[in-house]
Amino acid sequence: MGRDRHRGPDRTLTGVEHVEDAEIPSEPAGVAQPRPQSLVLAFFGNHILEEGGRCVYSGSIIDVLGRVGVGEQAVRSTLTRMVGRGLLRRQRQGRRMYFGLTPQAVRILRDGGRRIWQDGAVNEDWDGTWTLLGFSLPDSWQRQRHDLRSKLIWYGFGALFSGLWIAPGRVDVSGVIAELDLAARIKVFHATADETTTDIDRMVQESWDLEAIAARYAAFDKRWTALEATDGHTGDPIATRLLLVTEWLGIIRTDPRLPARHLPAEWPARAAQETFRRIAAETQEPARRVAGELLDTVPEEPDDGTP
Structure with missing residues (x-):
């Protein structure tokens, strides 16, 4: 079967499923251990969301996730679970199985894109x-x-x-x-707040774990700037972008975007965000070109309601 490709704009990157994975990460700062479901959603956010009604061959998904160390069986199991959770839909063509986004997944991905590009990691415009x-x-x-x-x-x-x-x-x-x-x-x-009786800086420190939030941003910035300095992010742009976006959204989804004026000086989210956006921009077109050569996609057929 020949490949049916349609490449659209790549403006929204990704979102993550925040029902299953909304707990603050327990792994040590600096250790990136993205879950397969988060990687699959990042894949769809990067390459399928803006395609406008496309489904992608399971083998293409297996190929891309294999580049970041996820085995074929883990990918297949994740796809099955995501269909059961209403995040993906199946579509068979001949002997091949394709997967497309459900309306629920589209909402999740667009919310993630909003948090990345519109809200950002630094809250400068808080109204009190x-x-x-x-x-x-x-x-x-x-x-x-x-x-x-x-x-x-x-x-x-x-x-x-x-x-x-x-x-x-x-x-x-x-x-x-x-x-x-x-x-x-x-x-x-x-x-x-009544600021004559309420110390907002102290309230923020007591209500959120600022040290943990800052550590995740600092670790992200250190790791990715080091990779960038050695050109280690250019070898496989589709894999780099997948890991970059998955890790970044994993951080900002647990960041409450506290008012910048009530955070410590030199809050590391600002530098981390600059690093993320710089590498995202550098890998956008190369990743798009690789996806165009690699991904087998087909037009989405009307959903008949079959899971």
Whole structure:
């Protein structure tokens, strides 16, 4: 079967599934261990999202993820799980199986692109408002508590007190509350702090683990600038870009984007973001060319509802 390629603009990079993986990473700073699902989503965000209704051959996905050390069986298992989770859809053509994005995955990827390119890692334009979310859940609701905490971390909340979480800016959590069916047990307020009685710098330090956040940015910047200095990022641009984007979004998805004026001087997110965007720009066209030669894609057929 011949390849049917269609290359579109490459502006949105990727997103990640924030339902399953929203916990703050537990691995040591400086160690990049991206999960296969995050890599698959990054692959689709890099090369399929802006294609406009395309599906990609499973063998192409296996080939690209193999370049970053993910084995064929792990890729196949991940694709199957992602179909079950409603993130991907299958499409058979002859003896080949192709995979395309579901509307849910498209939303996740576009949200990731917004966080990368529009929001960024440095919050310079904070307007002084906070979103406060209070909840009261029975002790036996451990799963609901975990799910709510994971969602709140994704949306940039930190624990102000037990049962009271806070995030900078006006955060719309109505979708989270509805999804978890917790409307009767959650109250949300938008407010400003009384700075005559509230030390905001101290509040930020107590509600978020600034040292851990800063360490992840510093480790990212150190590792990728060192790779760039040795031209180690140019050998396989499609693999480099896949790892770069996956790791970067893994960091910023757990960054609450706290107001820059309430963070320590020389906050490392700024330098890390400059490094990320520089290497992303350097690898964009080379990765696009490799993808054009490597990926077997076909037009997406109407979904008949079959999983």
